[in-house]
Amino acid sequence: MKTIQARVTKNIKEDPSVEECDIWNIEATFLETLPDDAMRITTDPAEIGVNQLEEARADSTRSSITIRTQSKSRLQPGEVIHLGYQQSS
Numbered sequence: 606m607k608t609i610q611a612r613v614t615k616n617i618k619e620d621p622s623v624e625e626c627d628i629w630n631i632e633a634t635f636l637e638t639l640p641d642d643a644m645r646i647t648t649d650p651a652e653i654g655v656n657q658l659e660e661a662r663a664d665s666t667r668s669s670i671t672i673r674t675q676s677k678s679r680l681q682p683g684e685v686i687h688l689g690y691q692q693s694s
Contacts, residue, residue, distance in 0.1 A: 631672040
């Protein structure tokens with residue numbers, strides 16, 4: 606697994622109109638170019654402070670990513686996180 610850095614731009618509740626909903630979206634902008642053969646992006650739960658719900662699919666034309674999490678992360682806009690990705694063979 607390779608890594609890439611991203612800067613957090615938002616940490617928002619997925620559906621603020623539903624109080625019981627505890628799904629949050631961390632939005633981040635890549636600080637590096639994502640390789641053409643990058644397949645998925647995952648986070649380290651210890652780094653973001655919560656569990657990621659599903660792997661985010663990546664393609665090289667995207668400059669940002671949304672990470673769905675169970676409960677709110679401690680991350681604030683401007684913080685840099687490390688994301689792991691797999692490359693196709």
